[in-house]
Amino acid sequence: MAQQYPEWIWQNGEIKPWKEATTHVMSHALHYGSSVFEGIRSYTTPDGAAIFRLTDHLHRLYQSARIYDMVLPHTADELAAACRDVIKKNELGAAYLRPVAYRGLGGFGLSAETPIDVAVAAWPMGPYLGAEALENGIDACVSSWQRFAPNTIPAGAKAGGNYLSGQLIAREARRLGFGEGIALASTGLLSEGAGENLFLVFDGVLHTTPASASILAGITRDTLKTLAREDGIEVVERDIPREYLYLADEILMCGTAAEITPIRSVDGKQVGAGKAGRVTRRLQELFFGLFDGRTNDRWGWLEPV
Numbered sequence: 001m002a003q004q005y006p007e008w009i010w011q012n013g014e015i016k017p018w019k020e021a022t023t024h025v026m027s028h029a030l031h032y033g034s035s036v037f038e039g040i041r042s043y044t045t046p047d048g049a050a051i052f053r054l055t056d057h058l059h060r061l062y063q064s065a066r067i068y069d070m071v072l073p074h075t076a077d078e079l080a081a082a083c084r085d086v087i088k089k090n091e092l093g094a095a096y097l098r099p100v101a102y103r104g105l106g107g108f109g110l111s112a113e114t115p116i117d118v119a120v121a122a123w124p125m126g127p128y129l130g131a132e133a134l135e136n137g138i139d140a141c142v143s144s145w146q147r148f149a150p151n152t153i154p155a156g157a158k159a160g161g162n163y164l165s166g167q168l169i170a171r172e173a174r175r176l177g178f179g180e181g182i183a184l185a186s187t188g189l190l191s192e193g194a195g196e197n198l199f200l201v202f203d204g205v206l207h208t209t210p211a212s213a214s215i216l217a218g219i220t221r222d223t224l225k226t227l228a229r230e231d232g233i234e235v236v237e238r239d240i241p242r243e244y245l246y247l248a249d250e251i252l253m254c255g256t257a258a259e260i261t262p263i264r265s266v267d268g269k270q271v272g273a274g275k276a277g278r279v280t281r282r283l284q285e286l287f288f289g290l291f292d293g294r295t296n297d298r299w300g301w302l303e304p305v
């Protein structure tokens with residue numbers, strides 16, 4: 001089915017029709033990957049539509065920009081307003097938001113000081129890996145592509161160019177019939193999924209890979225760490241060797257797009273009982289409970305549209 005686009009988009013300070021949000025083919029970002037972006041979800045809640053951890057996502061956007069010496073021509077408050085406006089203008093409730101800042105037209109050299117263009121799009125999006133995946137889990141594989149080493153490209157910046165790595169991992173996995181690919185870091189230890197962080201469960205304890213494993217420090221990962229600890233589930237961040245994927249009681253992937261997706265097999269080997277385990281189910285309950293009122297949002301994560 002052809003992709004349906006929303007009617008309105010925000011670009012460089014104004015809401016305009018989707019089809020008018022164009023950029024020049026010689027824009028720096030198109031050639032060199034010089035963009036930074038966020039993926040944010042809004043949810044419908046009993047108190048109306050709310051953007052999940054908007055402030056934290058925008059904070060990460062500015063941090064990503066700082067790493068690449070990009071100075072955004074808008075404040076975080078202005079971008080937060082843009083996020084709200086684009087949801088309202090498109091009459092969306094639950095949506096996926098995509099703020100992006102990129103080096104535009106203004107020089108062809110790698111270190112050119114171009115203008116920084118900014119856009120915010122919003123569109124309806126269901127579960128990234130499929131609704132069925134949230135319930136029954138996905139079959140994952142370890143990618144033949146490694147993540148970039150920490151002294152090559154900073155994984156902690158959510159920059160456009162990083163997603164060449166993600167594309168190789170995701171496309172290889174899909175080509176081979178898997179739902180998603182898991183990458184090893186340049187150390188040979190576990191890193192993360194193509195666009196998701198990883199949690200493994202051993203004896204009821206959650207284990208997740210550390211920042212030094214070339215991961216993007218996910219906001220969903222942070223959310224799950226907080227919800228789990230609050231619920232009395234221990235969480236440890238540690239180096240994890242590949243074979244632990246074949247020994248874990250449960251594995252899940254998490255991210256704004258993937259939300260909390262159980263992994264039922266890795267490389268054709270069944271994980272635990274081959275379906276979402278007890279800890280994964282509990283985390284799903286707590287996480288999705290934030291949006292239907294079952295989990296009290298003590299942290300102010302739900303930011304009203």
Ligand SMILES: Cc1ncc(COP(=O)(O)O)c(C=O)c1O
Binds near residue numbers: 219
């Ligand atoms: C490479 C990568 N890792 C992890 C994540 C999860 O991050 P978050 O939970 O902030 O969406 C994402 C998603 O943006 C990602 O692209």
